Amino acid sequence: MQDYVVRSTAAGGLIRAMAARTTLLVDEVRRRHHTYPTATAALGRALTAAAIMSVDLGENHTITIRVLGDGPLGGIVAVAEAGGRVRGYVQEPATHLPPRPDGKLDVGAAVGKGTLTIAKDLGLKEPYTGTVPLVSGEIAEDLTSYFYISEQIPSVVSLGVLVDVDNSARAAGGYFLQLMPGAGNQLVDLLERNVQEMPAVSSLVDQGREPEEILEMVLSGTGVKLYQRFPVSFTCTCTRERLERALISLGKDELESILVEQGEAELSCHFCSQVYHFGEKDLRRLLSQVKR
Numbered sequence: 001m002q003d004y005v006v007r008s009t010a011a012g013g014l015i016r017a018m019a020a021r022t023t024l025l026v027d028e029v030r031r032r033h034h035t036y037p038t039a040t041a042a043l044g045r046a047l048t049a050a051a052i053m054s055v056d057l058g059e060n061h062t063i064t065i066r067v068l069g070d071g072p073l074g075g076i077v078a079v080a081e082a083g084g085r086v087r088g089y090v091q092e093p094a095t096h097l098p099p100r101p102d103g104k105l106d107v108g109a110a111v112g113k114g115t116l117t118i119a120k121d122l123g124l125k126e127p128y129t130g131t132v133p134l135v136s137g138e139i140a141e142d143l144t145s146y147f148y149i150s151e152q153i154p155s156v157v158s159l160g161v162l163v164d165v166d167n168s169a170r171a172a173g174g175y176f177l178q179l180m181p182g183a184g185n186q187l188v189d190l191l192e193r194n195v196q197e198m199p200a201v202s203s204l205v206d207q208g209r210e211p212e213e214i215l216e217m218v219l220s221g222t223g224v225k226l227y228q229r230f231p232v233s234f235t236c237t238c239t240r241e242r243l244e245r246a247l248i249s250l251g252k253d254e255l256e257s258i259l260v261e262q263g264e265a266e267l268s269c270h271f272c273s274q275v276y277h278f279g280e281k282d283l284r285r286l287l288s289q290v291k292r
């Protein structure tokens, strides 16, 4: 049951639509970062959005979603590269709040008030960056607002993560609908009705519905076409060399004091929690590479 995103169009090209199943991705990240349920849901929604957006990326392109709130969760970072390679983390993985009255995990309260930023590195000189204030901290609504304000694309975003009793991610997925210029009120009304009748996307995934079926449901009556599948998975891009460069960039004084006081350094990757150990010899070699 590999995770994937399906991309399609409907209403003769007036609607672009994508849907994803991301259960394995979200659970892999949950295990690596030991996230508690509310943190798993928040990070999982951001990872799912990044996975969906990865299908529009060319080779060497990267998209980064940053949610910075004043709630107990701190920041969320989700990164996707071409080929469906997705990674991410939350600042405070041990965040869990009482559920909302409707039984859903209270992601909005965990995130709080703040901003959502999307940076697209498309291989140009500067990455394209847009920032919007958070609407609710529930991630999907915040992304809808981002697309509308920053990219002038009216859209529907639905993201969901179902956390099991053993705290694993039991089902995760989502869908994006984007209206192209020329979409009339009738189409908007139809979509609104469809969206209102949709069960939660995480329960659809949990019932074993494929992303194609989810799109067929939400786009019912619009003539869905052109299914294209893109596999997505957790992939970290960290290397020992990259962390060596990070150590070198600390500068001579800082590196020397680590060498004298600790005699070694242990760094862990934010994205995958892999620990890299640097012994005395390594630190001396890096010190010799610091520009004086």
Ligand SMILES: [Zn+2]
Binding pocket: 236, 237, 238, 269, 270, 271, 272, 273, 274
């Ligand atoms: Zn890593």
